[in-house]
Amino acid sequence: MIDDLPLWLSILVSIMVVLGALLTMAGCFGLVRLKSFYLRIHSPTMGTSMGGGLILLASAIYFTITRERLVLHELVIFLFVTLTTPVTLMLLARATLFRDRVEGNEGVPRRQAKKEPESPGPIV
């Protein structure tokens, strides 16, 4: 099947697959190496945005050429991954934020108080 592909296109597809894999790998390394939870939530996003996107695009191009018909399944995968990643990310991040605030850990922004009545001041 790879014989049906012109040389420049097979080079392009290979570059896209390798770069996509590299980005996804960097994201996985980040998940292991980064120090805090809030840093770690950023790195898997590389796999779901550009890393996965490049691999899917390469797949779409390759199969469109070799099968000689438009193959767009990859677009659907990309759409669903992009739409669902923020949901899980927000769920995890907000759970951690809630826990950090309850435990009173350092380095987390406090929840701003809602319109509280004026405190009466110290009683002398």
Next chain:
Amino acid sequence: MKRILPHPLLAAIILILWLILQQSAGLGHLLLGSLIAVGVSLAASAILPERVRIRRPLKFAQLMAVAGLDIIRSNLAVMMVLFHPRPAPKAGFIEMQLELKSETGLAILAVLLTATPGSAWLEYDRERSTVLIHVFDLVDADEWVRTVKQRYEALLLEIFP
């Protein structure tokens, strides 16, 4: 029309996805796909209160292009930090005020900011309409807020007034 098809945009997207998955636009697939699309949009009207309309399709395309470029740039920047022997990004929280009130607009902004590896949308405070964002490599907080407001919020305000 409004009773059978409460969310025409959603129905159209579902139909297109169905046809892509079936790899064909034959009459049978078209009919079954339309049936599913109408059913899904009826079911969705229970959870989507307002009808979503994109007023400026060209602006929407522009927003997607801008976001796509930013996602590519951010991916490369984060990769550079991660391949460093001792990654030490200056991370930080940002709380920014938003003028955008539309539910759909906020959802799109949240997805775009979260899909960018350098930033994550944490929580939106409806009472004060502020959002808490965590930024991976924060150089200048004010500059960052300005960029988001100019590049994303201004466009979204035009699309979803």
